[in-house]
Amino acid sequence: MFAIAIDGPAGAGKSSVAKAAAKELGFTYVDTGAIYRTIALYMLENGVDIEDPAAVTKALPGVEVSLEYGESGQRTLLGGRDVSGEIRTQKVSMATSKWVAHIPEVRAFLVEVQRELAKKHNVVMDGRDIGTVILPGAQLKVFLTASAEERARRRTLQLEEAGEQADFREVLREVVQRDRQDSAQLDLRPEDGVILDTTGLSFRQVVQELTSMARGRMENKAGGSE
Ligand code: DC
DSSP states (O other): OOEEEEEOOTTSOHHHHHHHHHHHHTOEEEETHHHHHHHHHHHHHTTOOTTOHHHHHHHGGGOOEEEEEETTEEEEEETTEEOTTGGGSHHHHHHHHHTGGGOHHHHHHHHHHHHHHHHHSOEEEEESSIIIIIOTTOSEEEEEEOOHHHHHHHHHHHHHHTTOOOOHHHHHHHHHHHHHHHHHHHOOOOTTSEEEEOTTOOHHHHHHHHHHHHHHHHHHHHTTOO
């Protein structure tokens, strides 16, 4: 199997870039953030106090999370129920990034779930600790990043395109705050990874850069000079 690990801060474009690269390479795109979000959804639905790590840890064995892959990409299941839409609400996003993702027992609980997926498929897996903790043996590790201003600019455009009011300075403040919340604990840079700074690059350029690196590594692997 061939695994590509993509880590990096929120808003660097990991999921859209990873999804497009996976499609071009014929790989499975695995969105690991969806698994963390599903844990948060379970806790919220079952009245578990999300701010109490001991209570969350105690409830973990009840969470049955699985991912399925089909024509329309990844579907996230909680106890067999498709929750792909529900995990995208603002409430779940906040509960995940502020609380659930920071609990070591949650992270440990999810290691095997994520590793199993990379055993069954050639994957492009995106997350925060994929190249360091989950798939340290990945054939290609990329740390995707962009300046806070660039990430805020992209987010502002996205909001405007969705017909929402967006103030660049307000969005930038949120990006910086989210970085503070996440970066120290979650964003781990693989020492043997490639840092891809996408500031000033177009979406196509980033996808091309990634797929050409992947093809290079695959040729090396096929040639036995890994
Ligand atoms: O990528 P996302 O926004 O769907 O991720 C949701 C939250 O989960 C975010 O706060 C980062 C965290 N996360 C993590 O800690 N480790 C991962 N492998 C993936 C996501």
